[in-house]
Amino acid sequence: MGSPVVKRSVVVAGHKTSISLEDNFWAGLKFVAREKRLTLSELVAAIDERREHGNLSSAIRQYLFDHYVALVHHQQGAGELMTAPALHPPPPGKLS
Numbered sequence: 001m002g003s004p005v006v007k008r009s010v011v012v013a014g015h016k017t018s019i020s021l022e023d024n025f026w027a028g029l030k031f032v033a034r035e036k037r038l039t040l041s042e043l044v045a046a047i048d049e050r051r052e053h054g055n056l057s058s059a060i061r062q063y064l065f066d067h068y069v070a071l072v073h074h075q076q077g078a079g080e081l082m083t084a085p086a087l088h089p090p091p092p093g094k095l096s
Contacts, residue, residue, distance in 0.1 A: 010046050011041045013054075019044070020057050028064045 009022045010061040021029070044060065051059035 009046050012045045017056070017059065021060060025061055025064060028068075029060060032067055034065065 005020050005022055006026060007018050008026070009016050009018050011017075029043065030040060033040045036043065044056070045061045047059050048056055054062075074077070
């Protein structure tokens with residue numbers, strides 16, 4: 001079972017907006033904001049400015065995915081990209 005979706009208000013470009021994300025994405029977003037020494041609102045505004053399509057929640061999920069894939073790639077020394085175990089299909093008979 002996945003993490004519950006939580007709706008929170010964030011100020012983006014001077015306007016309050018509601019964003020619905022799963023708990024783990026909120027945690028990741030807060031972690032990246034601290035890592036970049038930005039407020040949550042500043043990071044969300046930067047993601048919003050760069051998004052080309054889709055809704056803001058989807059853009060945030062994509063940003064976090066890209067951020068962590070780049071981090072893994074960097075840690076691998078620009079070698080072969082390791083995929084997260086959750087991206088592999090489950091073994092036969094082990095469907096969840």
